[in-house]
Amino acid sequence: MSKSVLITGANKSIGYETARRLGEAGYRVWLGARDAARGQAAAEALSALGHDVRFLQLAVDDDASVQAAADRVTREDGKLDALINNAAIPGSYAEPINETLADIRHVYDVNVFGPIAVTKAFLPLLQAAGSANVVNVSSGLGSLSLMADQSYLFYGANLLGYNSSKAALNGVTISLAKALAPLGIRVNSANPGYVKTDFNGHRGHRSVEEAAEIIVRLATAGADGPTGGFFDDEGVLAW
Numbered sequence: 001m002s003k004s005v006l007i008t009g010a011n012k013s014i015g016y017e018t019a020r021r022l023g024e025a026g027y028r029v030w031l032g033a034r035d036a037a038r039g040q041a042a043a044e045a046l047s048a049l050g051h052d053v054r055f056l057q058l059a060v061d062d063d064a065s066v067q068a069a070a071d072r073v074t075r076e077d078g079k080l081d082a083l084i085n086n087a088a089i090p091g092s093y094a095e096p097i098n099e100t101l102a103d104i105r106h107v108y109d110v111n112v113f114g115p116i117a118v119t120k121a122f123l124p125l126l127q128a129a130g131s132a133n134v135v136n137v138s139s140g141l142g143s144l145s146l147m148a149d150q151s152y153l154f155y156g157a158n159l160l161g162y163n164s165s166k167a168a169l170n171g172v173t174i175s176l177a178k179a180l181a182p183l184g185i186r187v188n189s190a191n192p193g194y195v196k197t198d199f200n201g202h203r204g205h206r207s208v209e210e211a212a213e214i215i216v217r218l219a220t221a222g223a224d225g226p227t228g229g230f231f232d233d234e235g236v237l238a239w
């Protein structure tokens with residue numbers, strides 16, 4: 001039986017490239033997307049390359065959608081070898097004092113509670129795989145150490161909701177890594193770097209191919225792979 005992976009927010013950008021890479025590596029890919037037309041089109045494009053890719057409707061901030069997605073994978077596969085919590089939103093890009101509480105709550109719903117909800121719903125499937133990886137796609141902007149360091153290249157990128165949501169996601173990584181280690185499930189955070197995508201109006205300087213590298217590496221790690229860590233493609237990052 002081939003290995004399987006679920007990637008949330010995989011209809012475009014970093015998630016899509018990660019899906020392509022894992023499809024190429026022989027994984028069955030559950031391509032998560034909140035929008036059926038966009039998700040279906042992306043899955044068809046990857047299937048046309050000869051990969052085993054299935055569109056899975058999944059809005060990470062909608063509990064019913066998350067549960068329906070887990071139910072479908074349970075019925076059709078019965079296990080999941082890797083989960084990549086990739087879907088996220090930047091929020092309004094307003095100055096911290098102008099970012100509304102409603103916007104910040106929405107950012108947390110997608111970027112923090114979404115990955116928690118998806119991981120919990122798919123836990124029985126990850127456990128059934130015997131050995132599994134969860135990759136939380138975080139950001140350098142979620143590193144408290146880097147964001148407090150005036151010499152950090154992105155020190156001035158001060159997004160209240162987004163940055164703190166990724167710091168919270170890193171906390172989720174540490175907590176779940178400890179809780180799930182006895183079940184053979186590794187949990188890590190990945191920083192893809194500043195990537196040219198719709199997320200930032202294509203201002204990033206890295207390609208989606210470069211961004212996918214660390215995500216793929218963590219998602220495909222074996223039982224001797226790391227857990228409870230924060231990595232980019234050059235190594236370990238400070239929390």
Ligand SMILES: NC(=O)c1ccc[n+]([C@@H]2O[C@H](COP(=O)([O-])OP(=O)(O)OC[C@H]3O[C@@H](n4cnc5c(N)ncnc54)[C@H](OP(=O)(O)O)[C@@H]3O)[C@@H](O)[C@H]2O)c1
Pocket residue numbers: 008009010011012013014015033034035038058059060061085086087088089110137138139140191192193194195196197198199200204
């Ligand atoms: N780009 C960067 O420079 C950068 C840097 C550091 C970290 N990251 C992280 O990398 C990940 C991917 O970013 P990206 O640049 O590829 O972003 P992107 O181009 O904006 O793509 C985001 C994906 O998430 C999906 N999504 C948004 N809200 C969702 C929801 N509620 N439920 C399910 N899916 C949802 C989007 O779906 P729709 O197409 O339907 O909107 C899209 O597929 C994110 O976690 C981001 O925080 C990005």
